[in-house]
Amino acid sequence: MTQLSMKSDSTKTAGLVIIIVAGLLAAASLSRWLDSHRAPLNADAADESLYLNGKTARRMSLAFNGLAADWYWMRSLQYVGKKIINLPENVELDNLGQLNLKTLAPLLDTATSLDPQFLDPYEYAAVVLPSVDVEQAIRITKKGIDANPNAWKLYQHLGYIYWQQKDFQAAADAYSRGAQIPGAPRFFAAMKARMLAEDGSRDTAREIYKQMFEQSADDSVKDMARRRLMQLDSMDQRDVLRKLLTAYQTRTGHCPATWKEIEPVLRSLRVPLVSEAAPMDPSGAPYVLKGCDVDLNPKSEVPGK
Amino acid sequence: MDATQLAKPIEQVKVSHGDAGSFPRIIAIARNAFREAVRDRVLYNLVLFVLLLTAAAIFIGELSGGQERRVIVDLGLSSMLLFGAFIAIFVGVGLVYKEIEKRTIYAIFSKPVGRGEFLLGKYLGLCLTLLVNVVVMGLGVSLALIYVSGGWDPLVLVIWPAMLLIYLELMILTAVALLFSSFSSPALSALLTFFVFIIGHFSADLKSLATSMGSTGARWLFASLYYLLPNLSNYSFITPAAHGQAPTAHFVAMTMLYGVCYIAVVLAAATVVFSRRNFK
Numbered sequence: 151m152t153q154l155s156m157k158s159d160s161t162k163t164a165g166l167v168i169i170i171v172a173g174l175l176a177a178a179s180l181s182r183w184l185d186s187h188r189a190p191l192n193a194d195a196a197d198e199s200l201y202l203n204g205k206t207a208r209r210m211s212l213a214f215n216g217l218a219a220d221w222y223w224m225r226s227l228q229y230v231g232k233k234i235i236n237l238p239e240n241v242e243l244d245n246l247g248q249l250n251l252k253t254l255a256p257l258l259d260t261a262t263s264l265d266p267q268f269l270d271p272y273e274y275a276a277v278v279l280p281s282v283d284v285e286q287a288i289r290i291t292k293k294g295i296d297a298n299p300n301a302w303k304l305y306q307h308l309g310y311i312y313w314q315q316k317d318f319q320a321a322a323d324a325y326s327r328g329a330q331i332p333g334a335p336r337f338f339a340a341m342k343a344r345m346l347a348e349d350g351s352r353d354t355a356r357e358i359y360k361q362m363f364e365q366s367a368d369d370s371v372k373d374m375a376r377r378r379l380m381q382l383d384s385m386d387q388r389d390v391l392r393k394l395l396t397a398y399q400t401r402t403g404h405c406p407a408t409w410k411e412i413e414p415v416l417r418s419l420r421v422p423l424v425s426e427a428a429p430m431d432p433s434g435a436p437y438v439l440k441g442c443d444v445d446l447n448p449k450s451e452v453p454g455k
Numbered sequence: 456m457d458a459t460q461l462a463k464p465i466e467q468v469k470v471s472h473g474d475a476g477s478f479p480r481i482i483a484i485a486r487n488a489f490r491e492a493v494r495d496r497v498l499y500n501l502v503l504f505v506l507l508l509t510a511a512a513i514f515i516g517e518l519s520g521g522q523e524r525r526v527i528v529d530l531g532l533s534s535m536l537l538f539g540a541f542i543a544i545f546v547g548v549g550l551v552y553k554e555i556e557k558r559t560i561y562a563i564f565s566k567p568v569g570r571g572e573f574l575l576g577k578y579l580g581l582c583l584t585l586l587v588n589v590v591v592m593g594l595g596v597s598l599a600l601i602y603v604s605g606g607w608d609p610l611v612l613v614i615w616p617a618m619l620l621i622y623l624e625l626m627i628l629t630a631v632a633l634l635f636s637s638f639s640s641p642a643l644s645a646l647l648t649f650f651v652f653i654i655g656h657f658s659a660d661l662k663s664l665a666t667s668m669g670s671t672g673a674r675w676l677f678a679s680l681y682y683l684l685p686n687l688s689n690y691s692f693i694t695p696a697a698h699g700q701a702p703t704a705h706f707v708a709m710t711m712l713y714g715v716c717y718i719a720v721v722l723a724a725a726t727v728v729f730s731r732r733n734f735k
Contacts, residue, residue, distance in 0.1 A: 212656040213536055213624075213687070216529040216694030224518045224526075267698050270522055367521045 200256045204263025211264060219265035226257040226271065227370075230278060242453050243374040244314070247281035255279060255286035262290060266297035269304070270368055276307030277362075277371050280314050287311050302334035303365065309341065310358060321345045337361060356382050377453050380432040384452045390419075391429060391437065391444045398442075405442040480568055481576040488550065488580020497546055497584055500538045501591050507534060512599040523603045528614055528697040531596030532621060536693070538592070539585055539625040540652055546584070547632025548644035550577040551729070564734050571726040574633060578722060581629050589622045610699055616707055617696035623714040624690035628652055630721040631685070637729040654680075655687030685717050 202210065211218040233249045234241065241248070258279070261271045272294035279287035288311055294304045305328025312321035322345035329338035337357065344354045356379065363375035398412055399405050406412050413427040421429045428436035429444075433451035437444050446452055492498070511530050512523075519526045551574070554560040563573060596618075597611045604610075631651050635644035654661070658681055665677035689710050692702050702710075 209657070209660070212653065213691035213693060214533045215691075216525075216697050217533040219694070220519065220522070220526045220529050223520070223522065227518065227520050265694050267694070268525075270520065274520075369521055 200253065200260060202260065203256075204260040207260050208264050215264045216268075219261045219268050219271075222257055222261035222264060223268065223271055226254060226261060226274065229253060229257060240453075242377065243370055244277050244378075245281050245453075246278060249282075251278070251282045255283055255290065259286075259290055259293075262294060262297075266294070269294070269298065269301060272304055273307055273366060273368060273371060276311050277374065280311050284311065284315060300331055300333075302328045302331040302338065304328075305331070305334075305338070306361065306365075309345070310362070313345065313354070313358060318345045335361075352382050352385065377451065380451065381453045383432045384446065387421075387429070387431065388437070388444050390421075392442075394419075395442045395444065406439065409439055477569065477572045480572050481579065484568070484573060484576025485579035485583060488577045489583045492546060492581065492584040495546075497542055498588060498591075500542065501588065501595075504534055504538060504592055505595055508595050508599045512602050515603075524600060524608065524610060525697045527596065527599050527603055528610060529693060531592065531599065532614065532617060532693040532696060535589060535592045535596070535618065536621050536624065539588060539621065540628055542585060542588065543581070543625045543628040544632050544645050544648045544652070547581055547629045548636040548641045548648065550581060550633060551636045552641050552644075555734075560734055570730045571722075574637070574722060574725055574729055578629060578633055582626055585625050585629065586622065589618055589625070593618045610696075613699050613701045614696050616701045617692040619707060620690040620692045620702065620710060623711060624687055627655075627685045627687070627690075627714055627717055627721075630718045630725070634721050634725040634728070637725045638732070651684060652687065655685045656691065658684065658686040658688050686713070689713065 207218060207222075208215055230246065230249075230251060233251065234246070237249075255275070258271045258275045262268060262275075272291055275287050275290040279290070288308070291304060291308045291311060294301070295308065298304060305324050309321045309324035309328065312318070312324060322342045325338050325342040325345060328334050329342060341354075341357065344351075344357065359375045359378045359382070363372055363379065366372050366375065394412060394415055395405065398415075409416070409423075409427040409429065413423070416423060416427065416429055424430050424434075424436045426436075428439070431437055431446060431450050431452050435447040435450035435452070438447050446454055508527070508531055511527060515523045515526045515530075551560075554563065564570075593615060596614060600608045600611050600614075628648065628651070632644060632648040635647045639647070661677050661681040661684070665674050665681055668674045668677060695702070
């Protein structure tokens with residue numbers, strides 16, 4: 151090969167490399183432009199129904215049903231995550247009814263049909279779905295119980311759904327059936343009695359969220375339970391503070407203008423205080439004084455409702 | 456494999472073992488089939504597999520809601536089956552065809568090598584390739600599990616019996632690919648083997664069809680298909696493995712026995728078909 155032809159070959163190669171690099175850059179730029187200029191889908195089109203139902207997906211997945219179940223599970227998490235991220239304010243995982251999560255039930259249903267022993271989607275259905283579609287939440291959880299009759303956790307989820315719906319008798323039944331499973335924790339029997347005796351008391355709620363926090367493997371569920379526990383503690387604290395404010399009003403004839411005015415009482419009760427003697431909520435944010443009432447700080451991590 | 460490469464080991468075998476029977480010749484052919492697969496860079500799929508698992512181990516935790524161990528097992532074992540099935544089908548269908556196309560088969564059969572020995576040697580060579588593939592992938596999945604668990608994970612022990620079942624499934628698939636390639640073109644053989652892979656996983660449906668059909672003829676047809684085609688769903692233990700459930704030793708032994716029987720039948724059929732072909 152002559153020097154001239156070698157040089158010509160190198161020029162050709164360099165030219166081709168330039169075409170490849172420039173082509174890729176152009177394609178990437180065009181792709182970005184197209185993404186930003188595409189007309190947004192309306193909510194109904196974005197929440198397109200699934201092409202396959204659970205049974206069909208199971209048949210078509212051959213030996214890969216476990217992997218397909220993982221795929222649908224992760225799609226469920228992404229689906230909820232994408233909707234939450236667009237919200238201007240924090241919302242709780244168990245209070246997402248406003249988000250129009252109409253594809254969530256089919257996604258979780260398909261994940262659990264592909265792998266009926268996969269327990270996490272049932273838990274997610276029990277926590278998130280009741281505010282979206284309670285019938286589906288109960289159906290999917292019962293489906294899980296049919297497929298995993300020895301999984302006591304599923305009875306706990308079912309009891310939680312009924313408790314949220316204030317159907318305390320059904321919740322007590324769910325805990326009662328769960329208590330009969332070998333290996334079920336002792337609190338099941340206690341929860342049955344508590345559901346019948348105390349209904350929707352804070353102690354019952356505290357016990358439910360405490361168990362959920364301790365037993366869930368899902369970080370988002372754990373976080374929701376942690377915040378609900380903080381909310382219950384905060385409700386107790388606010389009850390105490392309201393009593394103090396009422397007593398102060400009775401004694402002086404007016405409501406305190408600032409927390410400083412009742413600081414000695416707060417200190418004597420060992421209420422944790424932040425700057426300007428404001429009492430601290432369980433997340434560490436100062437409570438806001440509103441006349442003779444107390445409210446959560448807008449920056450507080452404690453859920454308002 | 457070309458004639459000169461194969462001729463040398465076979466000559467060596469003859470010199471060293473004299474008339475020691477078929478076994479040394481089969482081993483020589485198997486060894487060459489394995490070397491050929493390595494030369495053809497079949498094992499390069501391991502690089503892709505390792506990249507996939509590494510990416511999964513690092514990123515899947517954020518996406519799976521605390522289910523990274525389960526996803527690693529599902530992804531690792533499913534990839535093992537998928538990659539293995541592709542190798543079994545696409546390399547398996549070329550085992551015989553390449554020898555015919557390159558005309559090296561004439562040189563091979565000019566030596567004292569039987570048709571059955573040739574097929575069995577080729578089969579065992581590809582099985583060895585698949586074994587290396589499965590073992591390396593298994594080590595990769597085990598390491599990924601240890602990484603995501605931050606230490607020893609009992610799932611590591613549970614996944615190996617499931618991997619043994621995957622390997623048995625791949626052995627059956629390789630035998631089927633070899634059978635089709637003994638009388639058909641590579642493209643058609645690959646398609647037919649792929650169909651067998653799919654239908655093999657629908658065997659439960661075939662059985663229920665056989666029992667639910669109204670006409671006796673249809674019942675017989677589906678029952679025959681059920682018993683004729685390999686029941687590959689017996690080898691699907693990926694999902695239970697992800698839940699930490701291992702197959703019992705008895706179940707593994709019976710599936711191994713079923714696999715050996717089925718492979719023997721398919722290889723015997725391949726030998727019968729291949730023996731009728733004229734290479735003179």
